[in-house]
Amino acid sequence: MSGRPEGLHYTTAMSAFGSGRRFGAIAGLVGLCVLLWALTPHFLTVSNALNVMEQTSINAIVAVGMTFVIVSGGIDLSVGSLVAFSGVVLAAALKAGWPAPAAVGAALAVGAACGLANGLVIALGRLPPFIMTLGMMSVARGAALMFTDGRPISGFDAPFRAIAVSRIAGVPAPILITLLIYGAAHLVLARTRFGRYVYGIGGNEEATRLSGVAVHFHKTMIYVVSGVMSAVAAVLLTARLNTAQPIAGIMYELDAIAAVVIGGTSLSGGEGTLGGTLIGALTMGVLRNGLNLLGVSSFLQQLVIGLVIVVAVLVDTLLKEKKS
Amino acid sequence: MRGVCKRFPGVVALDRVDFDLRAGEVHVLLGENGAGKSTLMKILSGAYRKDAGEILISGRHAAIESPRAAQALGVATIYQELSLVPQLSVAENILLGHEPARAGWIDRRALRDAAQRSIEDVGITLDLDRRVDRLGLAEQQMVELAKALFRRARVLVMDEPTSALTTREIDRLFDVVRRVTANGAGVVYISHRLQELSRIGDRVTVLRDGRHTGTFALADVSIDQLVCLMANRDVRDHFPRRRAVPGDELLRLEHVSAVSGVDDVSLTVRRGEIVGVAGLLGAGRTELARVIAGADRPASGRVFVKGREVTPKSPRHAIRAGIGFLPEDRKRHGLVLQLSVQANIGLPSLQRWSRGGVVSQRAEHDEARRWVGELRIKTPTVGERVVRLSGGTQQKVVLARWLAAQADILVMDEPTRGVDVGAKVEIYELMNGLTDAGAGILMISSELPEVLGMSDRIYVMRRGRIEAEMDGPSATEQQVLQCALGWA
Numbered sequence: 001m002s003g004r005p006e007g008l009h010y011t012t013a014m015s016a017f018g019s020g021r022r023f024g025a026i027a028g029l030v031g032l033c034v035l036l037w038a039l040t041p042h043f044l045t046v047s048n049a050l051n052v053m054e055q056t057s058i059n060a061i062v063a064v065g066m067t068f069v070i071v072s073g074g075i076d077l078s079v080g081s082l083v084a085f086s087g088v089v090l091a092a093a094l095k096a097g098w099p100a101p102a103a104v105g106a107a108l109a110v111g112a113a114c115g116l117a118n119g120l121v122i123a124l125g126r127l128p129p130f131i132m133t134l135g136m137m138s139v140a141r142g143a144a145l146m147f148t149d150g151r152p153i154s155g156f157d158a159p160f161r162a163i164a165v166s167r168i169a170g171v172p173a174p175i176l177i178t179l180l181i182y183g184a185a186h187l188v189l190a191r192t193r194f195g196r197y198v199y200g201i202g203g204n205e206e207a208t209r210l211s212g213v214a215v216h217f218h219k220t221m222i223y224v225v226s227g228v229m230s231a232v233a234a235v236l237l238t239a240r241l242n243t244a245q246p247i248a249g250i251m252y253e254l255d256a257i258a259a260v261v262i263g264g265t266s267l268s269g270g271e272g273t274l275g276g277t278l279i280g281a282l283t284m285g286v287l288r289n290g291l292n293l294l295g296v297s298s299f300l301q302q303l304v305i306g307l308v309i310v311v312a313v314l315v316d317t318l319l320k321e322k323k324s
Numbered sequence: 325m326r327g328v329c330k331r332f333p334g335v336v337a338l339d340r341v342d343f344d345l346r347a348g349e350v351h352v353l354l355g356e357n358g359a360g361k362s363t364l365m366k367i368l369s370g371a372y373r374k375d376a377g378e379i380l381i382s383g384r385h386a387a388i389e390s391p392r393a394a395q396a397l398g399v400a401t402i403y404q405e406l407s408l409v410p411q412l413s414v415a416e417n418i419l420l421g422h423e424p425a426r427a428g429w430i431d432r433r434a435l436r437d438a439a440q441r442s443i444e445d446v447g448i449t450l451d452l453d454r455r456v457d458r459l460g461l462a463e464q465q466m467v468e469l470a471k472a473l474f475r476r477a478r479v480l481v482m483d484e485p486t487s488a489l490t491t492r493e494i495d496r497l498f499d500v501v502r503r504v505t506a507n508g509a510g511v512v513y514i515s516h517r518l519q520e521l522s523r524i525g526d527r528v529t530v531l532r533d534g535r536h537t538g539t540f541a542l543a544d545v546s547i548d549q550l551v552c553l554m555a556n557r558d559v560r561d562h563f564p565r566r567r568a569v570p571g572d573e574l575l576r577l578e579h580v581s582a583v584s585g586v587d588d589v590s591l592t593v594r595r596g597e598i599v600g601v602a603g604l605l606g607a608g609r610t611e612l613a614r615v616i617a618g619a620d621r622p623a624s625g626r627v628f629v630k631g632r633e634v635t636p637k638s639p640r641h642a643i644r645a646g647i648g649f650l651p652e653d654r655k656r657h658g659l660v661l662q663l664s665v666q667a668n669i670g671l672p673s674l675q676r677w678s679r680g681g682v683v684s685q686r687a688e689h690d691e692a693r694r695w696v697g698e699l700r701i702k703t704p705t706v707g708e709r710v711v712r713l714s715g716g717t718q719q720k721v722v723l724a725r726w727l728a729a730q731a732d733i734l735v736m737d738e739p740t741r742g743v744d745v746g747a748k749v750e751i752y753e754l755m756n757g758l759t760d761a762g763a764g765i766l767m768i769s770s771e772l773p774e775v776l777g778m779s780d781r782i783y784v785m786r787r788g789r790i791e792a793e794m795d796g797p798s799a800t801e802q803q804v805l806q807c808a809l810g811w812a
Contacts, residue, residue: 192681193674200671203660210619210657211671211725212643270662 024319025264025279028312032283036290043293050172056285057174058083060278061233062252063259064185065115065226067277070260071189072222073202073269074129078118078136079256082230083237083249085144086110090235091153091244100160108231114140115227119220133223137253144246154243164239174236181232186274198222202269258305259284262312264320283312328377330363330534332712337363339534340377345479345510350501352521352542353514354554355531361514362714364531365481368512369401370394381479400472401481408464408471410457415439417456418471442474443467445507446500461605462493469500473507480504481512484742486520490604498524521550530554554746563777564749566756567797570780571595573631574733574764575616575647580625584611587788589625593733593764598755600779600796601768603808608788609768610652613737616766617649618642619657629733643672645733648726650719652737652768658722661711665703666692668710668721672729695724699754716747723754732763739767740774752778772801784808 036043062079069076086107093103114136121132166173189195197218200208209215233252238244263280265272287308291301330338338360345351355361366372368379370391379386381397388394394401408417415436416423424434439452448466456464465485472480482501486494501524505511513525521528522542529539530553537553575593580586585608593599601609614620616627618636627635629645636642642649651657659668669692670677677687692706699720703713710718719739726734739755740748755765755778769775775782779796784807792807 187682191683191685193678193683194681196667196671196674196683199663199667200660203662204656206657207660208671210617210639210649210651212638212640212729213671214640270660 024316025262025276025283025312028262028315029279029283029286032286032290036286036293040290040293043290048289048293050175052285052289053175053178053282054172055289056281057178058233058237059252059255059259059284060178060281061181061229061236063256063277063281064181064274065229066253066256066260067263067265067272067274068185068189068198068222068225069129070257070265070267071202071269071272072198072219073205074122074219074222075133075257075267076118076129076223076226077133077253078114078140079226079230080249080252081137081140081144082111082114082227083234083252084244084246085114085140085147086231087234087238087244087248088144088148088153088246090231090238091156092147094156094160095153100157100163103160104235107235108228111227111229111231111234112224113227115224115230116220118227119223122223123216123219129223141246148244148246150246152243152245156239156242161239161242164236174240177232177236181229182274182278189274194218194221199270202271204270255284258309262309262316264316280312283308325364325368325379326377328364328367328379329375330360330367330372331375337534338367338374341531341534341536343529343536344539345512346527347478347508347510348505349526350505350511350513350524352525352528353512353531354521354528354550359531359554360534361531362483363534365401365483365512365514368394368479369399369481395475395477398476398478399481400475400477400479401483402465402468402472402485403483408456408467411455413453413455414443414450414459414467415452417467418442418474420471422474438474439470442470445473445503446470447503448496448500460493462489462497465489465497466500469504473504473509478509479512480509481514483514485513486515494520563774564752564756565598565778566760567780568596568759570597571762574629575766576628577616578626578628580612580615580622580627581788582611582615582620582622584608584614584620585788586612586615586622589785589788589790591766591783591790591793593766595732595762595764596759597780598759598765598767598778598796600775600782601766601785602772602775602782602804603785603791605770607785607808609785610737611788612785613649613651613735613766613768616642616735617647619649643729643731646731647733647735648729648731650722650726650734650736650739652741654715654718654722659710659718662709664707665696665701665710665713665721666706669695669706669725669728671725673725691728692724695728699724699727700750716743719743719751723751727758734758734763734765735768736765737768738770740769740771772804775804776801 042048062083066076066079089110090103090107093106094100118132118136121127122129164174168176189198197208197213200213201215201219205215237248259280260272260277261267261280262283263272263276265276284305287305288301291304325341325343328338328341341360341364343364353361363372367374368388370388370393373389379388386397388397409420412420418439419435424431424438436452443450446466446469450463456467459467485497489497501511515521525542527539528542528545528550530537530550532554571594573592573594577589577591580589587608589612601612603609611620615622616636618639618641621637622635626633629647634641634645636645655661666688670688674683677684677691689706696703696706701720701724702717710721713721740751743751759765767778776796776799781796782794782799782804783790784792784794784804786808794803
């Protein structure tokens with residue numbers, strides 16, 4: 001907070017990295033990178049760095065929606081299934097000869113519609129988000145399987161696949177898309193009324209309601225954002241793999257939640273930043289990549305990642321306690 | 325406690341404070357909001373750690389590093405927000421964490437017996453199997469006391485214990501407190517109700533701006549002296565109401581009823597008026613306020629604002645009509661504690677300060693700074709999280725919110741609850757300023773002197789109904805009380 005002129009002294013929740021409160025997460029990520037650099041010379045090459053970021057992009061985008069949801073005091077378990085469902089709809093539309101923009105639009109609409117269903121039932125039906133999105137997780141997965149008869153849909157035209165494989169100034173497009181989304185989403189969370197109400201609803205829903213905020217509407221829109229982000233991730237995933245699987249995206253919800261909490265966002269809502277989430281997602285990606293480079297078995301990888309999540313959040317909690 | 329210091333960002337909360345408590349005494353702790361009372365007690369109870377100084381209990385150095393350590397040393401705190409488990413029974417709450425058990429199974433009979441003994445110790449009778457959330461506030465406090473005694477507490481901290489109690493309940497509570505001290509425990513008693521202090525207190529310590537300004541036997545000190553020590557300035561007239569000639573009608577209720585406990589209420593508030601609503605707890609005053617604020621929908625009846633029917637369907641609707649609501653429980657219903665002062669002030673007004681959904685940070689910041697200045701809100705910056713501010717300062721933040729939202733009908737539910745004399749006067753002056761500027765205020769208060777001193781007109785409620793309407797300047801305490809009790 002220091003070093004900024006008093007006139008620019010805005011809310012702590014407003015700055016991208018929460019005014020240095022994410023210091024622990026940043027330090028963790030840097031430390032991890034230094035460690036991997038020491039262990040494997042290949043880690044710190046440009047091509048590997050771009051590779052890590054590209055592979056992180058899917059989780060990072062899903063985690064954007066998850067950040068909105070968790071800051072508002074909710075949870076969205078359906079994101080992984082929504083990636084699968086909107087992915088197969090996208091693939092089917094492309095196969096049916098739809099132009100790429102229309103097919104992408106259809107995928108986004110599917111994500112938005114499922115998010116809308118989540119949001120409406122949670123806001124108006126007062127169902128706990130955990131329950132509603134747990135239900136949606138199964139419903140959307142079932143819908144994806146029915147829609148494709150359980151078979152993947154593969155093989156798309158080059159113009160569509162360009163979304164994932166093209167490079168601009170040497171940088172893979174998914175990285176640019178991810179950064180663009182983070183920039184836009186950060187501005188929404190930090191600078192708009194909608195963003196402020198996300199914090200308000202997560203911090204004290206009743207006080208926010210009594211301040212005249214249309215809590216039901218904004219709560220619903222939060223889950224729509226999450227659904228749309230899942231659909232965006234589905235577009236990138238489908239374009240990269242050149243196939244859409246009805247069983248895609250399994251466990252994505254947990255990766256996204258992990259990215260958000262490693263980024264210092266509290267599951268009880270009311271605080272958190274997208275900068276933190278981006279660091280959280282990168283930490284997960286770097287870790288996976290590093291363990292791969294080190295030739296660690298995938299079984300052990302699971303175990304290590306689990307431990308890192310727990311330790312990261314533990315350290316963050318301890319640091320926060322010390323500060324307050 | 326010797327030389328205790330505590331700093332927060334931008335504020336020195338405690339500066340070398342000394343405080344001593346003797347066995348068997350009630351030691352009153354007085355001070356303005358932000359004077360450091362709560363901080364000092366939080367250090368004693370282990371909720372905060374001190375930056376410097378030492379604490380001795382029975383002459384021995386006590387390392388209070390956590391609430392647990394404090395409890396083990398015999399320090400028990402009864403906060404304004406009670407810390408019982410609402411879903412558990414009276415007996416279960418008293419013995420929580422100390423359940424008598426055999427091989428891991430709770431011995432229910434032993435538990436009841438032990439609980440029975442401890443409520444007898446405090447001299448009360450209660451149904452031990454009752455869920456705590458079904459009890460009144462006063463009864464809950466007695467359960468807290470019984471719980472503390474069961475844990476053999478030697479030092480009891482009571483923070484504003486009477487703020488929500490009726491006179492009868494206060495009498496009972498004081499009986500219990502006397503029993504506690506007769507058993508050799510010491511009680512630190514935080515309260516702003518001057519008339520209570522001489523009834524229950526033995527000695528008094530005054531804090532001001534984080535410093536110790538004096539400790540006296542209550543018998544040797546006058547109320548005027550105490551007020552001077554607390555407030556930095558002479559507060560002679562507690563109720564500086566400037567009465568204005570009332571103008572047009574702002575708010576009118578016609579036969580409003582609500583399932584929450586409002587029964588056929590009709591009333592009016594005019595420009596320039598402060599209208600007091602008196603009554604006992606549970607008379608339906610807060611429920612009435614919530615209906616006007618749009619928080620609860622009325623079952624029947626009509627609400628008019630400036631002659632137009634608006635019967636609020638939602639808080640949003642009420643706010644648009646110009647109604648601002650300062651709730652009784654500002655932490656639960658008023659503030660988003662993790663957000664900044666600025667964000668809390670701006671919450672209902674963002675629409676006005678934004679274009680295309682994007683909030684003009686400049687406009688929001690300037691408005692927040694303006695109101696922080698005008699209401700003299702004690703905060704290092706407008707970016708400070710409200711959770712770090714004291715109770716009275718938080719109340720001013722809620723008021724600032726409605727002034728920024730340009731509300732001209734203010735519904736204030738217990739506006740000075742938990743606020744010390746000096747800050748009370750500030751709030752009263754603010755109310756004067758508001759009515760001078762043409763606002764109308766509906767003030768709900770459990771403090772009769774406040775209702776009588778500030779109101780131009782008074783409605784007395786009982787069991788959800790308006791029992792009487794009185795002229796503020798000429799009404800007497802007896803009249804209002806008789807009405808509220810139903811003895812008229």
